[in-house]
Amino acid sequence: MDFGLNEQQEMMQTMARDFLTGEYSDKVLKAMVKDEKGFTPELWKKMVGMNLMGLSLPEKYGGVGDFLDLTVVLEEMGRVCFLGPFFSTVVLGASAIMEAGSDEQKQKFLHGIAEGKIIMTLALTEPSAKYTADAIQVRAKPQGNDYIISGTKVFVTDANVADYIICAARTGEAKDPQGGITLFIVDINTPGITCKLLKTIAGDKQCEVAFDNVKVSRDNVLGEMGKGWPYIEKVLQRANAARCAEMVGMAEQVLKMTLDYAKERAAFGHPIGAFQSIQHRCADMLIDVDGSRFATYQAAWRINEGLEAGREVAIAKAWVSQACRRVMNSAHQVHGAIGFSEDHILHFYTKRARAYEFSFGGVDFQLEKLAEHYV
Amino acid sequence: MDFTFSPEEEAFRKQVAGFLEKEVPAEYREKRLTFFDMSAQHDWIKVHRAMAEKLGEKGWLSMHWPREYGGQDVSPFYRLILREELSRYHSPGYDSIGCGIVAPAILLKGSDEQKKRHLPGIASGKVMWCETLSEPNHGSDLAAIEVFAKEEADCFIVNGQKIWTTNGHFADWNALIVRTDRAASPNYRGLTFFLVDMKTPGITVNPIINMAGHHEFNEVFFEDVHIPKENIIGGLNKGWYVVMSLLDYERTTDTAYAVAGTYIEDLAEYAKQNNLLDSVTKNRLAQLVAECEVARLHHYRVTWMQSKGMVPNTESAMSKMCGFECLQHVAEFGMELAGQYSQLADGSARVPMFGRIPSIYLRSFGHSLEQGTSEIDRDVIAQRGLGLPRLR
Secondary structure (H helix, E strand, O other), X not given: OEOOOOHHHHHHHHHHHHHHHHHOOHHHHXXXXXXXXXXXXXXXXXXXXXXXXXXXXXXXXXXXXXXXXXXXXXXXXXXXXXXXXXXXXXXXXXXXXXXXXXXXXXXXXXXXXHOOOOOEEEEOOOOOOOOOHHHOOOEEEEEOOEEEEEEEEEEEEOHHHOOEEEXXXXXXXXXXXXXXXXXXXXXXXXXXXXXXXXXXXXOOOEEEEEEEEEEEEHHHEEOOOOEOHHHHHHHHHHHHHHHHHHHHHHHHHHHHHHHHHHHHOEEOOEEHHHOHHHHHHHHHHHHHHHHHHHHHHHHHHHHHHOOOOHHHHHHHHHHHHHHHHHHHHHHHHHHHHHHHOOOOOHHHHHHHHHHHHHOOOOHHHHHHHHHHOOO | OEOOOOHHHHHHHHHHHHHHHHHOOHHHHHOOOOOOOHHHOOOHHHHHHHHHHHHHHHOOOOOOOOHHHOOOOOOOHHHHHHHHHHHHOOOOOOOOOHHHHHHHHHHXXXXXXXXXXXXXXXXXXXXXXXXXXXXXXXXXXXHHOOOXXXXXOOEEEEEEEEEOOOOOOOOOEEEEEEEOOOOOOOHHHHEEEEEEEOOOOOEEEEEEEOOOOOEEEEEEEEEEEEEEHHHEEOOOOOHHXXXXXXXXXXXXXXXXXXXXXXXXXHHHHHHHHOOOOOHHHHHHHHHHHHHHHHHHHHHHHHHHHHHOOOOOOHHHHHHHHHHHHHXXXXXXXXHHHHHHHXXXXXXXXXXXXXXXXXXXXXXXXXXXXOOOOHHHHHHHHHHHHOOOOOOO
C-alpha cells in the first residue's frame, strides 16, 4: 500500500501546476468560457511543447508517461477549471485508438495526437443521453467498400474543433444490444456532417453532430466489426477516472478559495473562519476532497496496472460527483453573496462540476453498475 | 502509488482467516455479531479474554511493535489486516484500548522500564485495559478535568469520579488522566497521565447500561487511591501531550469501515432472501458500498502514514469520522430495509438476524460520540488541518 506520488509524478505535478498557474488565470478562464473554441492555438502549442499531448500514449508512437501521470496533470487542470480539447483528444480519442486501433492507425493518429497535429473526440451519446449499449441507434450500412453513417449524436465534447470524430454506430442487429456496434474514425470534413455547438451553462464545448449519409471507408473501421462495445467500456473507464481527477482538482481549488475567504472576511469582530459553523463546513470539505482523491487514484492506479477496474471506477465516479456537489454547495454558502455573483470565479467551478458529473454516466448510473458487483 | 497489499500481507491475512475459521465460537459467527455489540452476549468477557490470549500466543497483538519489546517490526498494515479479519469472522479478542491506545502511548512516551513492565501483558492478551478520561462535568473539554491527584512523598493520592469508562468492569489496568496542578495556566499544563492497577484499594466500578441495553461502559470512583510515582507516563504535568498522541491512535484503532462492510453484505443477503432487492434498494446499497470504500481508503491512508513514520493527526480524525459515520448510515439503512421487523429484539418471535438490526442501530448512536465527538473531530480538522483561527 502506498498513497504517495513517485518522483516523476511529483515532477509532473509541479510542472503542470507552474505552467497552468502562469498561463491559465481566472481572466483566461472567463474568456475561454465565452470563446467558441474554448482554447487558443498559442496555448495548445505550448502544451505540445511540454509533451502533454503524448501523456499515457506508448513511447513508440511518440508518447510519454503513463495513465497515472496523466491523472496527475488532469487534477492540475481541474484546479484552474481548464477548458479545451485536451481531454477529448488525449483521454477519449487516444484511448479508443490505443484500445482498438491497428498498428497503422496507431502510427497515424497517436503520433498526430502526440505532436499536437490532431484533435479528436468520441461521439457516443445520442438524444437518449444514456451510456448503455442499447442507446446506440446511429446506423452504419455497408455500401461497396464503404459504410454510410446516419443518425445524430449529442453531447459530443469539442466536436466543433476536432479533426476526427470516433463514432460508435450500429452495424448489425444482435439479441444482446452490446453486439453489432462498430467504431469508425470519421474525418470531420466528410460531406454530410453537421456540427452544432450546444449552449451549456458551464460554457464547455459540447456539440450535436448530425450524420446525414456520411460515407466512411472500411479502412476507417476502428477495431473489430460489430465488436465495438468492449472497447467503449474500456474508454469509458478511463474517461470516468480522468473526469474524477479533474473534479478532484476543482474541489481542491474551491476549498482553497473558501479557506482564503474564511480567513480574511470578518464579521462580529472575527474572521468568519473562526466560527464553528464555518469550520465544520470546511472540515467536511477537506474530508470530501481527500476521500475523492483516494477513490480517484485507486481507480486510476488499477487502470494503469491493467487490473480489472470496473468496481473502483464506479465507486470513484459516484462518490466524487456527490462529494464535489457538497464541496461546491458549501463553498457558496461560506462565500455568501459574493460567490453568487457572476463576476466571482466560483460559479464556473460549480457549473463545470455538474457537467463533468453527468458526462460518461451520472451517479445513479454508476451506482447501478456498482450494484452489479454486489447483488 | 500502490493500492494492494504485499504478498506477505496477503499471506498473513490467509493465516489469520484460517485460524479464525477454527477458533471463533460458532454462536458468534452464526449470529454475525459485531465488535461494537458483541458485549451483550452473556459469556462475552470470558470468550473475549480467551480469544485475546490465543491471539497473543500467535504474537499477532504486537506484530508491528519493535523487536526489543516483543514485536516483529512489521508495518502497521498487519494490525489493520488482523482487525479486518476479526470483523469479517465476528471475533472478539481484540482489546482496542490496550493494544490500540495504551501500547502506542507507552511505546511513544513511556520509559524503558515501563515498556518492559506493561507491554508483555498487552502482547500476551492476558492484561486488559480501560482508560479513564471523561468526568461527569467534562467530556469534550478534556483539559478542564477536575479529578485531583495530590502529591505525597512516594506516591500520588487520587480522589474523584470518572465516567464512560469502556470495559472498566473487567479491565486489569487503567490509563488515567488527572489534574496535578490546579493553578496551571492554560489548564492543560496541569494534567498528569498515570497507569493504575485496577486492583488498587479505593477503586469502585459501577455499570452504566447504554440505550442498546449493552453493558460496555461504567463510572469509576477513586477514593484515596495511592498510585506510585513510577506509574507516571510522559512526566509530571505533561499528561496532555500523552493524551493528544494517544487520541491520534485511538481514532485509528477501530476499523469501523470493516464492520460496516461486513454488515452491508449481511443486509444485501437479507434483502435478497426477503425479496426486497428492487432498484431503489440496490441503489442505496451501492451508495453505502461506495461510502464504505472511501472510509476504508481514509483508514488506509492513515495506516500508510504510520508505516512511513509520519504521525497522522487531522488524518486520524477524518478517518475515524468517516468510518463511524458510515457505520451509522449502514445501521440506519438496516432499520429502513427491515421496516416493521427492525423493531424486534433478539429472542422475539419472528425476529430477523437475531436482533442484530436494532442492536447495531441503537449502538450506533455512540459512534459519533466515542473517541472524541464528531464535533471535536471537525474542530481538529478545521483548526489543525486547515489552519482556521480559534475563537478566543
